[in-house]
Amino acid sequence: MAKIPLHFILNGEERAEFVDSGATLLRLLRDKTGDLTAKSGCLQGTCGTCTVLVDGAPRLSCITLAEDCDGADVETVAGLAAHGQLHPLQHAVMEHFAAQCGFCTPGMLMAAKALFLTNPRPSREDVVEALSGNICRCTGYEPIIQAVLSAAQVMSASGPGAA
Amino acid sequence: MGLSYRRFEKVSAATSFLTEEAGACVVGGGTLLVRRVNEGDAAVTTYVRVCDPEMKRIDEADGRIRLGALVTMAQLLGHPGLQWLAPAARIVGGPAIRSAATVGGNLFAASPYGDFGVALLALGAVVTVHGAVGVEEWPLAEFFARRDSLPAGLIVTSVAFTRPEAGTFRFVKASRVKPKGAAIVSIAAVIARDAGRVGAARIAFGAMAGTPIRASSFERALIGEQLITATLDRLEPHVTEGTTPPSDAIASAWYRQAVLPVHLRRLLLPEIDG
Numbered sequence: 001m002a003k004i005p006l007h008f009i010l011n012g013e014e015r016a017e018f019v020d021s022g023a024t025l026l027r028l029l030r031d032k033t034g035d036l037t038a039k040s041g042c043l044q045g046t047c048g049t050c051t052v053l054v055d056g057a058p059r060l061s062c063i064t065l066a067e068d069c070d071g072a073d074v075e076t077v078a079g080l081a082a083h084g085q086l087h088p089l090q091h092a093v094m095e096h097f098a099a100q101c102g103f104c105t106p107g108m109l110m111a112a113k114a115l116f117l118t119n120p121r122p123s124r125e126d127v128v129e130a131l132s133g134n135i136c137r138c139t140g141y142e143p144i145i146q147a148v149l150s151a152a153q154v155m156s157a158s159g160p161g162a163a
Numbered sequence: 164m165g166l167s168y169r170r171f172e173k174v175s176a177a178t179s180f181l182t183e184e185a186g187a188c189v190v191g192g193g194t195l196l197v198r199r200v201n202e203g204d205a206a207v208t209t210y211v212r213v214c215d216p217e218m219k220r221i222d223e224a225d226g227r228i229r230l231g232a233l234v235t236m237a238q239l240l241g242h243p244g245l246q247w248l249a250p251a252a253r254i255v256g257g258p259a260i261r262s263a264a265t266v267g268g269n270l271f272a273a274s275p276y277g278d279f280g281v282a283l284l285a286l287g288a289v290v291t292v293h294g295a296v297g298v299e300e301w302p303l304a305e306f307f308a309r310r311d312s313l314p315a316g317l318i319v320t321s322v323a324f325t326r327p328e329a330g331t332f333r334f335v336k337a338s339r340v341k342p343k344g345a346a347i348v349s350i351a352a353v354i355a356r357d358a359g360r361v362g363a364a365r366i367a368f369g370a371m372a373g374t375p376i377r378a379s380s381f382e383r384a385l386i387g388e389q390l391i392t393a394t395l396d397r398l399e400p401h402v403t404e405g406t407t408p409p410s411d412a413i414a415s416a417w418y419r420q421a422v423l424p425v426h427l428r429r430l431l432l433p434e435i436d437g
């Protein structure tokens with residue numbers, strides 16, 4: 001099978017990897033970069049746990065082709081914490097008990113991060129809409145919604161650029 | 164046999180490749196195609212990426228709007244001149260689906276998907292297709308009628324329609340899961356009034372047949388009528404005429420036909436039933 005060289009940015013770092021032609025971004029991340037934060041759930045675009053940001057937009061890495069991400073800026077949950085400090089979203093998830101088994105959490109956090117990029121002060125309705133492609137079988141969603149709303153508050157209090 | 168990915172700058176080169184390579188498929192956002200491959204469909208052997216920048220453009224000239232086939236739902240939602248179309252783009256999946264899902268791909272989505280195609284059908288859209296025989300424009304209804312037997316190598320490059328008069332485009336999707344869920348039914352309508360009566364009507368239904376369909380019988384009956392409850396009561400038998408809805412995990416065919424007139428009424432008379 002043909003191996004294709006790809007260059008892209010992963011969480012701010014330049015990367016070069018070979019992938020099998022036709023592979024998904026999820027396979028590139030998990031098999032080649034060692035970043036296991038995007039989860040392999042349904043592989044059908046339905047559960048959202050594989051959500052990452054590609055050039056700032058939320059994408060389901062299980063149905064995104066790796067070769068379409070050549071030259072792209074890819075962000076996963078592994079890049080959320082900076083300088084040893086948890087991101088406000090990660091803090092809020094702990095405080096609001098918004099992760100139980102944790103399988104949906106990476107996708108939820110990236111969907112929330114995508115929301116903050118376009119809408120730093122979301123309403124509850126905006127949060128529900130932003131997380132609507134992400135399934136959680138444990139929490140009943142409410143703690144996750146509360147965590148995202150609370151992180152938005154913390155971040156807008158600490159000024160623009162916090163996302 | 165493994166999968167592969169091929170990139171083509173020119174639509175004509177992609178068309179030739181697709182014609183020769185039986186397992187090659189054009190990929191838009193991949194939300195249906197890659198999912199199919201992930202599910203184990205080995206018939207797909209090559210993803211064909213067409214990189215023509217025209218296919219990503221939204222243009223408007225002389226009241227005619229052209230959407231490239233690779234325009235995404237997210238791109239439509241961010242376009243200041245197309246906010247009136249947002250109700251039809253916003254209900255396609257969740258945000259991550261919308262940043263991938265394309266206009267062209269939506270025309271190929273099997274029921275109950277294909278909501279954006281329903282809007283395009285009501286807008287009287289024309290599809291530009293590139294195939295082995297060259298470039299042709301097909302009315303969208305014709306495209307849907309031929310969809311199951313399209314010639315190999317055919318690529319949709321754009322759709323175009325006349326901007327409807329402000330306030331005449333309406334869209335609704337009924338689903339079980341909110342804000343995101345597959346359609347029980349989706350309905351789009353463009354209704355022009357003439358002296359208080361319906362002057363012209365294009366109404367399209369999604370999830371009421373294998374592809375989006377026009378409500379032809381109901382449209383004809385509506386011309387010249389006042390848009391009031393009594394009219395809709397009288398014309399109700401026309402609403403489901405010609406529909407052959409699927410029975411699936413979302414709803415049975417019976418249920419879809421039973422609720423279609425209710426959702427249509429709410430869409431057409433929002434001040435009374437909305």
Ligand SMILES: Cc1cc2nc3c(=O)[nH]c(=O)nc-3n(C[C@H](O)[C@H](O)[C@H](O)COP(=O)(O)OP(=O)(O)OC[C@H]3O[C@@H](n4cnc5c(N)ncnc54)[C@H](O)[C@@H]3O)c2cc1C
Pocket residue numbers: 044045046188189190191192193194195196197198232233254255256257260263264265266267268269270271272275276277278279317318319320344345346
């Ligand atoms: C979780 C989930 C939720 C969804 N929800 C909805 C929904 O609410 N409403 C809805 O309408 N759809 C929905 N969909 C289906 C799908 O996302 C959309 O219909 C989307 O618009 C399909 O476009 P795409 O670009 O992703 O198509 P792709 O997957 O890229 O392609 C689909 C098919 O069309 C062909 N094709 C694509 N572009 C072209 C072209 N330009 N020329 C010729 N052939 C082409 C491909 O070869 C393939 O056979 C959902 C999908 C998922 C996974």
Ligand code: FES
Pocket residue numbers: 039040041042043044045046047048049050051060061062063
């Ligand atoms: S693993 Fe990608 S959406 Fe479920």
Ligand code: FES
Pocket residue numbers: 098099100101102103104105135136137138139
């Ligand atoms: S915490 Fe278990 S699926 Fe969400």
